[in-house]
Amino acid sequence: MSDRELANEMLLMAGEDLDTLRRMLRDPGFPENAFGFHAQQAVEKALKAWLTARGVEFPKTHDLEILEDLVSDHGASIPEEFEPLLNLSAFGVKFRYQPYTGLYEALDRAEVARLVERLISFVKGPIEET
Secondary structure (H helix, E strand, O other): OOHHHHHHHHHHHHHHHHHHHHHHHHOOOOOHHHHHHHHHHHHHHHHHHHHHHOOOOOOOOOOHHHHHHHHHHOOOOOOHHHHHHHHHHHHHOHHHHOOOOOOOOOOOHHHHHHHHHHHHHHHHHHHHHO
């Protein structure tokens, strides 16, 4: 499988996480940590798709800032509008095993889903061009 094909598969999986977010938007009863986890996963897969399409190796990590740094190190920049998504890293690890309690600010779920959708579209364009 080529890097481009693998990147497209990763984007497809990111889209599945986005679909899950959309369903969760219709039912606010879903826990914050579940919503945040799928948002984090969608962002992680989108960034890894970008890296994969360019043949860039990356570590096994859920840290979105590390992935964003790798994107920047390889000639691209993630637009500033997506910076809030980088704060979702904790949902990939910490809040999978620890409750997301009232000690933390609630996510603006609609805004997170909107940004995830825009990020996936942003990443998809250059992958289709490679």
